[in-house]
Amino acid sequence: MSEQAGSGGDEAARPFLYVVVCAAGVAEGVGGLIDAARGRGWEVGVIATPVAMGGFFDAADAEARTGRPVRSAWRTPGDPRPFPAPDAVVVAPATFNTINKWAAGLADTLAVATLCEAYGLGVPVAVLPCVADALAAHPAYRESLARLRGMGVRFGDPYAGNSGGAEEDGGRPGFGWERALDLLERR
Numbered sequence: 001m002s003e004q005a006g007s008g009g010d011e012a013a014r015p016f017l018y019v020v021v022c023a024a025g026v027a028e029g030v031g032g033l034i035d036a037a038r039g040r041g042w043e044v045g046v047i048a049t050p051v052a053m054g055g056f057f058d059a060a061d062a063e064a065r066t067g068r069p070v071r072s073a074w075r076t077p078g079d080p081r082p083f084p085a086p087d088a089v090v091v092a093p094a095t096f097n098t099i100n101k102w103a104a105g106l107a108d109t110l111a112v113a114t115l116c117e118a119y120g121l122g123v124p125v126a127v128l129p130c131v132a133d134a135l136a137a138h139p140a141y142r143e144s145l146a147r148l149r150g151m152g153v154r155f156g157d158p159y160a161g162n163s164g165g166a167e168e169d170g171g172r173p174g175f176g177w178e179r180a181l182d183l184l185e186r187r
C-alpha cells in the first residue's frame with residue numbers, strides 16, 4: 001500500500017502516474033490532463049518546476065483534482081516519500097529549459113531529478129514539448145531530443161493535426177494533452 005493511502009477509493013490498486021509540469025503558458029490547462037489520466041485509470045501526482053509554481057497553473061486546483069499535494073521541492077530528510085514510486089511519467093508541457101537540463105543530467109529541481117531518475121527506474125516516459133521554433137532551432141535542443149529518444153523517451157507533438165482554437169485564444173490550435181496518455185499506452 002502506498003504512503004498516500006487513506007484518501008479513500010481503490011487508489012492503491014491503480015498505477016501511479018507522475019505529471020511533470022514546466023513553466024510554459026499552456027500549463028494552465030493541465031487540469032484537463034489530470035482528469036483524462038484519472039479517467040483512463042491512473043492515480044496522479046503532480047510535480048511542478050519551481051518556475052511553474054509561480055503562477056503558470058493553478059496548483060490548488062491540481063491538488064483538488066488529484067487529492068494530493070503538488071510537489072516542487074525536495075522533502076526533508078527523514079520525511080516519508082509523499083508519492084509512491086511512478087509506474088509512468090508524463091512531462092507536459094515540457095519546456096526548452098527542462099528538456100535540455102534533463103538530457104544533460106542536471107538534477108537541480110525535483111522535477112528534473114525525477115525525470116533523470118525515471119530512466120534508471122525503467123518506467124515509460126511521454127513528453128509533449130512546448131517550445132517555440134526559434135528556440136527549437138538551437139543545436140543543443142536537437143541534441144537533447146536525440147539523446148532522450150535514445151533513452152527510450154516517447155515524444156509527441158501536441159499541436160499535430162489540431163485545428164485552430166477559439167478566437168479569444170488567438171485562433172491557435174489547442175494543446176493535445178491526451179496525446180501523452182496515448183504515447184504511454186503504445187507498446
Ligand SMILES: Cc1cc2nc3c(=O)[nH]c(=O)nc-3n(C[C@H](O)[C@H](O)[C@H](O)COP(=O)(O)O)c2cc1C
Binds near residue numbers: 024026109132
Ligand atoms: C508567459 C510565459 C510563457 C512561457 N512559455 C514558454 C514555453 O511555451 N516554452 C518554453 O520553453 N519556455 C516558456 N517560457 C520560458 C520559461 O518559463 C523559462 O525558460 C523557465 O526558466 C522554464 O523553467 P522550467 O523549465 O524549470 O519550468 C515562458 C515564460 C513566460 C513568462
